[in-house]
Amino acid sequence: MTVALMWEARAAEGRGEELLAWVRGQVLDRPPLRRETFRAPGDRVLVITWWDAPYDASLPELPEPKGELTTRAVHRWRFEPVAES
Template identity: 65%
Template structure:
């Protein structure tokens, strides 16, 4: 089974690049199949990681960033992959 973890944070004003850099420097205690870093308007940063694990497995997640880098609480979601289409 493939479990996907999504981590999304909204950067404090004009700190999107700094938040992205912070997220990319975080090391997880295990290695996922894949990690993708995305950005969106409003200085939002999204990190998606794919894991070969059951849905309820204990998986390492990105921590909360330093409070001065964000304007609100981090959002986290967990999904299970049901299909992949090229």
């Protein structure tokens, strides 16, 4: 089974590039099948990782950025694929 982990944060005002650089520098304990990083207006950064694992598996996740790099706690969601009809 494949499970996708989503990590999304909003940078403090004017610190979007710094948050993006921080995310790119984060190394997980083991590599996912796939990892993609996105950005959006409002200095938001999104990372999605794909894993070959059960939905409730213990998987490495990106941490919360330290200090005042973000304006709020990181949002995290876990998804499983749905068969196409």
